[in-house]
Amino acid sequence: MPPTPSIQAQKATKNIATGLLLALFGSIAFSGKAIIVKLAYRYGVDAVTLIMYRMLFALPIFATMAWWASRGKPPLTRKDWLGVLGLGVTGYYLASFLDFAGLAYISASLERLILYLNPTLVVLLGWALYGRGIRWGQAAGMLVSYSGVVLVFGHEANLQGTNAAWGTLLVFLSAVSYAIYLVYSGEMVQRLGALRLVGLATTVACLCCLAQFLVLRPLSAAVVAPEVIWLSVLNATLCTAVPVLMVMMAIERIGAGMAAQAGMVGPLSTILMGVWILGEPFTVWVAAGTALVVAGIFVFTRMARRTGGA
Numbered sequence: 001m002p003p004t005p006s007i008q009a010q011k012a013t014k015n016i017a018t019g020l021l022l023a024l025f026g027s028i029a030f031s032g033k034a035i036i037v038k039l040a041y042r043y044g045v046d047a048v049t050l051i052m053y054r055m056l057f058a059l060p061i062f063a064t065m066a067w068w069a070s071r072g073k074p075p076l077t078r079k080d081w082l083g084v085l086g087l088g089v090t091g092y093y094l095a096s097f098l099d100f101a102g103l104a105y106i107s108a109s110l111e112r113l114i115l116y117l118n119p120t121l122v123v124l125l126g127w128a129l130y131g132r133g134i135r136w137g138q139a140a141g142m143l144v145s146y147s148g149v150v151l152v153f154g155h156e157a158n159l160q161g162t163n164a165a166w167g168t169l170l171v172f173l174s175a176v177s178y179a180i181y182l183v184y185s186g187e188m189v190q191r192l193g194a195l196r197l198v199g200l201a202t203t204v205a206c207l208c209c210l211a212q213f214l215v216l217r218p219l220s221a222a223v224v225a226p227e228v229i230w231l232s233v234l235n236a237t238l239c240t241a242v243p244v245l246m247v248m249m250a251i252e253r254i255g256a257g258m259a260a261q262a263g264m265v266g267p268l269s270t271i272l273m274g275v276w277i278l279g280e281p282f283t284v285w286v287a288a289g290t291a292l293v294v295a296g297i298f299v300f301t302r303m304a305r306r307t308g309g310a
Helices: 005-041 047-070 078-102 108-115 118-130 136-160 162-192 194-216 226-262 265-278 284-307
Strands: none
Touching (some): 047 078, 047 226, 108 136, 108 162, 108 284
């Protein structure tokens, strides 16, 4: 006997509520990555060693994910493997390393605001590479959000000088690298599936980070404070693998658009954790810049969905 409409409505409401919670917690967990990295830097570790440990502990998780998603599927072709390698290098290796390196120079709050510009970079790349149009509403949203980042950057530059500029550039390049991954991954996601592609590409990135450490650092550099090890384990699990799964499960329940809207809690949670855990100052400049970035991205994403854009 088919379920009554009221039961179906209850199930749908519960599904939406679960999806929203998954998206919210996934976004907050992602945002915690910057906090953990900043904490680890207090123990004298550098970006090359820190990201090596993060990827070392994440490698078994992502390799298992790739194996699980590949069960019963046809093997990858040579073209598929080349695509996975390219996406793994740009989307996860370069994006992660540049982000870690930039966090050595700027606050966690500014880092999260820069990364939050990612949807606008995807649209800009689509315009530059494929000639896709940008609607006035999207352009207005981008202008507002970039103004917010410039506002916060200007405040940090007054305090830290050229270090803030260098760190901002590194994190912005990280965002560009991940945007390139998103632009070129669409076809492969349709062919391989999101879970399989993410598992394979992140496995490639993990191996790249391990190889980078072996090339650039002596093995003695792996001797770090115990706190760095535990922070790296937390980073690899709670702030890397867990939120990836949470966001994917959220998208299955509520769709990418609603999941993206729920993800707007990310910059706010980073700022709160930065103030509470790291003791970063919460100033009028940070508050105003954050408000501009969140408002700009909100307008941008609403206009993109309304016009069938990115």
